[in-house]
Amino acid sequence: MSVATTEAPVPATAADKEMLISGCAAIAQALRLADLDVVTAYPIRPYDTVMQAVAKLIANGELDAEYIVASSEHDQFEIVKHASAVGARVFCGSSGVGWMYAMEAIAVTPALRLPMLALVGNRALDDPGAFGCEHNDALCVRDLGWMLTWVDHAQEALDTALIAYRVAEDPRIFLPCAIGADGAFLTHSEALVKVPSKEKVDRFLPKYNRRDKQLHPDNPITVAPQVNEDWVMEIRKQNDEAMRRARGVIQEAYADFHRIFGRQGGNPFVEEYMTDDADVILFGQGTLSMPVKVGVRKLREQGHKVGFVRLKWFRPFPTPEIQDVLRRAKAVGVIDRDYSFGSPNYGAVLYNEVRSALYDLEERPRVISFICGLGGREVTLDSVTEMSEILLKTAQTGRVEQPTYWIGVRG
Amino acid sequence: MMMTTALTVLPTQDLQPFKGVKKVRIEEYFTSGHRTCQGCESALVMKLMAKAAGPRTIILGSTGCMYVANTTYYSTSWVVPWMHTQLGASGSAAVGTAAGLKVLMRKQRIKEEPINVIAFCGDGGGADMGLSSISAALTYPEYNFLILMYDNESYANTDIQLSSMTPYGANTTFSPPGKARRILHKRWKKNVACMLAAGHPECRYVATVDASYPLEMMNRVRKALSIGGPTFIHSLDPCPKGWDYDPMQSHELGELAVETGVWPLFEVENGILKFYGKSKAIAQGRKRKPVREYLLRQGRFAHFTEEDLDYFQKKIDGMWERWLLPGIAPFRLADDIKKALAKSEAELEATS
């Protein structure tokens, strides 16, 4: 089934409005446009600015939703989980340890096939005290059936929120989706954002309809019964199948989005930067793309064939695209704003995913793990140069001398 | 844009009390298919609760015996829509469901009608893990729902471990009597209904119930669903497995809990506290049965010595004889407050 809109071009009258707003405020605009039904808030930096923006929209009558300030993140996620079960479009979010506090609710949501949208304003899991960006919070759900996407700028945040609802609420999918947004770098940085008209959004995003899964006296179903070894494997398999289908549904949604809004026309899963003839490629997700792109440009000026690939969807992991763009390089450096202590090569999460995705290729690049920018530490131009030099040397010798580097760390 | 400050609360179903057993509806909404133990009073609570609420109801249930034993895939015992919620999430489940229904009705995506929302939890899920979520839930005056805590006085489903609601001294798998220590569990049971009634001034109805008095129990469920806003009911449920007695005795034990004064039946309705049933007579001075009649019928107290029985009896006596609200609130008043209260009461009488 396709939720696609008609092929007719969109009337030019529906003009976008430009606003200078933060990434979080951009997502709040998307929620307004999506006519959100139930939203729950609980304070933790840095994601909570989205809830401040939502609260303002509600107070001003621009958004008609049940707005519930919860007493913990566990309550926050449980409340929207149940609201989603009766058919409400819901939004929630958290950061760092707040996301972990809600983990029980977060973990059960995919098996319930509830299309919750959540924002993770990425933050270090303190202790020790740290507000800054790290991706380990959101990555904790990587195995659980959540779709996971990382955005790079405020416009992409707004667009992705609309796309995420469309994909998550597609009856072929019915899975929750989390948007990773780098704490401070994205959540709080302002940029000019094109805010589309409601009319356009209505053409793109159908109403959430849970159909025969809706909890209502007219549809007296029992949700999440005891299944044990009799059925749990079949149910997990259904989750797996939904995640596999998500790939195509994401592609459909981007194509439609591009047609209606004129943006997001490229590859939905990865963004390539100067990769055409690149010998070595830096690879990462989120806002580190900014310093890395500048660094890559500088190195290009010096004649080094360096490129960059930014991952946009972490789940479903776009294995074919990654194979396709990385197979051409001699060496790939995966920059992780996270850690995975004790994992293969003591590398980080994204590194191990990319390395595994490349394994089946006959000829594959060398892959190196760069752990960088933890706790919100800046990814500097010097760091980009240092990583590129390691890669260029690896490309030259064809040998990985050291699989994992901590970049920009003292001592 | 209109400025709105008023609370918008949807109407509730008008569930008048069943006037006598013969007036109780015949239909069941919790039926066969469950696998609870023989003599399980909690299962009876489920049945009476669903019967009292009727067909236009959504029920949420947190993890515990009433989830695990009642919803075996393909043989659910629920005739009304039912959904599991996490062990500590009954309060949130009620809020989320009620909020979802409310907004969908407002936006005309579902038909506008009063739908009962009931979230139940066990004593472990409610009085321990989920207490904060229940407390929060009772502060949202704009949503209509009932939270029912069925208290079988242990984490029964996980093999009878003590909870904060397990009576002093009871033998559970986490508090076995041993050679060196006869009694491992020395905490006194919390009074959750009183705590929630006292701490949530906007909550319009809190009650304790006992399924040995089924009509009274059902009518309290009906009142809780009709009165509007968030409400709470706490039921005491004899559990043959956890309390260790012959399943035949469930009903009697439920009565004895009330008759010995261990389990006071009361309700707080729109801020007015009332005892009801046999607890009313007890509060007015009727003699309580000795607690040993209740305790010694249960294997979980088989290790009790005379000294333990005395201790238990004294605690219950104190509860009725020394507390400001007998059997309910463990306060006594300082002398100066007593005087001040007497004075203001006298003034009030003089003016009226």
Ligand SMILES: Cc1ncc(C[n+]2csc(CCOP(=O)(O)OP(=O)(O)O)c2C)c(N)n1
């Ligand atoms: C977060 C969490 N911790 C522990 C458990 C294990 N568990 C399942 S049922 C249960 C017992 C719950 O006790 P109670 O709420 O009193 O219900 P009862 O089993 O007595 O009916 C426990 C501890 C769980 N399901 N979830």
Ligand code: SF4
């Ligand atoms: S253990 Fe107790 S509460 Fe659980 S099913 Fe058996 S009797 Fe009922």
Ligand SMILES: [Mg+2]
């Ligand atoms: Mg229990």
